[in-house]
Amino acid sequence: MSDEDSDQSGSSSSSDDSQYSGGSLFTFDPTLANEAVLCIRGHKRQPLPVSEQPPGSNPPTGTGGDGEWTYVRFIPEWTAPDWNDEPVIPITEQGKPIKMARRDYTQMIRPALLPRDASRNPTAYALRYGIHPDAPGGRSKMSPITSKTRWVSLSCAQNTSTGFKAYVDDEDLSAAVQSVGGTRKFLDELDKLPEHDPQHEHLFATRLLLSIIEDDRDYQKVLFTDMTTDERIMHKIHSLDPVAVPQSTLSGDLHPLLERGRWVSTTYRGDDEDKPRFVFNLLGTRGEYSAENELIWAALQPALHLASNILNSKHPTWVAILDLYSRRKVGPGRRPTDASQVTGAGASQKPKLPLYAVFDQFSSPPAYNNVEYLREKSTYDVAAAAAEYLQEHFSLEISSAYLAGDDDIRSGKKKPVWGVTRDLGCLPCADAKIHVEIASEMLWPLLVPSYTMAEKATSSLMIANVLLHELAHAANMAVRILFGRWRSNRDKIPQLAGLNTFDPLMSAFFGEVTRCTIQDKDDRQDEPYYREEQRAELGYAFEKQIWGGLLEPSIERHHGAFPLMTFRSMDISMEEWPSSRPNPHLKDKSILTEPPLPVDSFTRPVQMTDTGRLFQKSFWETDAAKFGHRALRLGANELDIVTTKREYLPEKDKVKALGVSRTTFMDKAMNNLGLAGHPVLVMYLTECITACVGPVAMRRRMHQQAKLWPARDGEVERLWKLCTKESGALMQCYQLTNTSDGEKERHAASRALALKQTPMTLDEYKQHLLQDVYTAVERLLFACVDLHQFMIVQIEQTQHLVLEYLQLKPADRAPIYKRYMLFVHGRLELTYEAAASNVADMLKRSFDILQKMSIASTELAQVFANMVNKLESDQNLFQQARQYMTKDSVQDVGSIPTHFSSVPQAAYERRLKRLEKLAFRELKYMPTGLRQLADTCFKMLQVNVPPEAANAQIDAALAAQLATAPPVPPAEHPNWLSAQNQPKPTAVTNMGATALPQLSPQLYNALHLQANPPPQPAPTYPPVPAPYSQRPLTLSVGAVPGPSAPTPAPASGPTWGTWGNDAVNKDSIAQDMLDSMFGGPTYLAEALRLQGEKRGMGSDGDEGSDGSPKRKKGRGARDGGWGQAGMA
Structure with missing residues (x-):
């Protein structure tokens, strides 16, 4: 049985959809329905008043206490009793309907988990992706081609632990109809067959089947940005197999910052519509989102243990954020020194000390006065002091993506966020409170019994990621409070980790750092940059250093598409950071000018197995212990499918x-x-405009991308040199081990004299040499891993670039070939391929040395062999891409003999064509x-x-x-x-x-x-x-x-x-x-005002500011158009 037709028991429920049973907390006065109508986005959704419920109504058990229950809010929003699923909704004025409005189908789709959905017999995919309004029965249009309703021959099968899970490869499907020009062409040819043909009835059924498949795949490519469900199954990104990912085996004590005592009780909520209590009602299970709720606390355990393991591993980025000594000035060549580019207090003059950055322990020391003295001579452990201060002033809470803390939810201008960090205290650092709230919208998938462990592991990963993101903000906030406010409150500052607040050198150093802030930012809110990044956002920087990129939902979110799935945490992808359009500093003065930011956005879907391993105790005992924080990176070791968005159009x-x-x-x-x-119509019009612009669009992007090549080539050369250095250190150790005992004793004496140490004995020196060998091998392998992971990203981007180049007509390729592709061809051959080949040979020679020293174990041999194979594969993939970088190597994209493994099949088609039918559908309504x-x-x-x-x-x-x-x-x-x-x-x-x-x-x-x-x-x-x-x-x-x-x-x-x-x-x-x-403008303004009310926006239709205090940092999905979740 296919995934689409599997058991749907999770969708049924005996509870009433419109009103809860008597005596429950959630008994509402039906006369309040008009005031409690839930809007589509939920921004302006007023918490449901329950003050007029019958006497004797009590909160559900296990919610964490009594408190007030005057105002509550359902999470997710579509589980509220008065949720309206109708596509056509009345818009009223003074209680009278004045007009009708039909919602875009992307605005209506939600998981089919409500009791009312059971009558439509939703499929397993509909329980996750909703019932599509055009699909018959309870279908979602998200099923793979091998659904029971589609009788086609299986071209390949995937062997799983529970049997064979069939899927159809895109290349095989395309090959089946290649002789007539592809699926769409085949459908057109079938339309031309005469009706009196004796095979017409059979061909009509065939055409209908192919048409359904084509429509479904087009919809899937919109929802998942160019990927189909079959591709996601084939690449192990998605599966409904209940045992594809085992249950979490993580256990032990939580990190002190995540213990249960840190989580604030929700009893203070419920008496104010700005501070409602957040409740769930899923498949008959009801309760409150609170750490005091045993069901919620149990569901959070995998995420909390994962975050605890990462914090306990002392990740270098986490240590650097806590360490004030890691701060150093940003070079003047990278910051906006032109006075016209600075706003606020510094608009009339160039800032003297505008910016600073955080560098981890592997980087050069900060360029500040007195740093070396304080670091080497004093006993001050500033990182330990900041960590201790954070533990004493830190708290957590489960809130909502739309109701973060003290924001005015009635303003309708709050952008949703995954989490938020705020300084709740007063100016004296002894009274400050650092408070983190996470969105309850992430938690609900953990409460659905029918969802698989793979889906719940992905949701838990997203929760852990948001916690780590906010903890990065909280750590920096602790440093800013402790070392930024102490001068005016010396008597009140806690004496932590031997800190001496009256030390004049410390006073001078801290004063210099705390004055180093960009001129148009609040001093208490300002964050440092991380390393060479152009944006000052430590939360995203921490994410990148842990996973290799940012974790975001895979669902299409541009232009407000699929708003009810914005916070769907069961399908996530990894995106680049930092990313932006060219020259963003001209609009945002906090963005550094160097290095240039990328133009295109590349997204890598996260595989289930890559996620599931993080929740296994064996991973932390083996891979994490062996490779350290590098083992946490997602999808960076193997070439896999990625998608891209090209939005830069001058x-x-x-x-x-x-x-x-x-x-x-x-x-x-x-x-x-x-x-x-x-949103679908906007996406279609955007593609139409891009088609009108023609090949100029690619030339413009290539011009901007060329600015990034020197930095990327420099990174390859840096890692190449690092591998060479560590290989040379290994060779030097080998040479020393082959010398006579007398030579060893003389070298040991010279070393002790240079370091002013007591000379080691001969046996001690031999042991020291052996330790140096192990250290050199470890550093060499780490450098090779970093080089390979960097090359994988470049291979993926190069394959997408080559495909876009081949999709141009030969006449349009000439200027691009002459100006850019020739240069790219040379870069790949002389830098990337040369580095991969040279380092692979270097590894072979290094392993020969270890064999001669008789310390090459079988396990180490396998590690070296795997790394050599990966680097040789990198070299071959670059060579494969280079062969197409000519003016006339192939006539069109259909002539490519091989399929680029990182490119989804949809990229070989015109996105304009597959959006056309979906866009025209919207015109009807x-x-x-x-x-x-x-x-x-x-x-x-x-x-x-x-x-x-x-x-x-x-x-x-x-x-x-x-x-x-x-x-x-x-x-x-x-x-x-x-x-x-x-x-x-x-x-x-x-x-x-x-x-x-x-x-x-x-x-x-x-x-x-x-x-x-x-x-x-x-x-x-x-x-x-x-x-x-x-x-x-x-x-x-x-x-x-x-x-x-x-x-x-x-x-x-x-x-x-x-x-x-x-x-x-x-x-x-x-x-x-x-x-x-x-x-006239009144008509349009009124239409947009009403649409804004429906979507929870202000009367002007703008997102606007959130109106919250400046001293706040939050983690939100990055802005990708109207309606998408954004950073607070």
């Missing part, structure tokens, strides 16, 4: 392709469509005003919308309404038609939830004229130029539906200038066009 290139006015209009239109909840806006965008880009994309129900109602109602003069109704004044349709009486969206009088009159059209010319648009060979851009065939066509502009309205050379104000043109379409 404004000037869009203007060159579209013109100033159209570029401005498209930017505003796409922003409004995103705010209105249509959009309100008329937004539909008209989308149609205008399509006309500008010469995209033909198929007739079936029309909204039949709304168009029918619109035609009936316009045929029977007279026009409304604009003067009588300047903005929206109210519910009581709008003409009611007479021909259509049972529209129900599909009632018409409200129209502005201008738009209403224009559409009325379309229903009863007088002779008049249709609006025309200048043609899109075709500067590149792939033009014109015609993506599909069909006509634009009449009722949704753009409103003809009045004679006195805006006129378009020459294409690409507009001579009029671009902003006014774009705004005038929006106004003419929507009936």
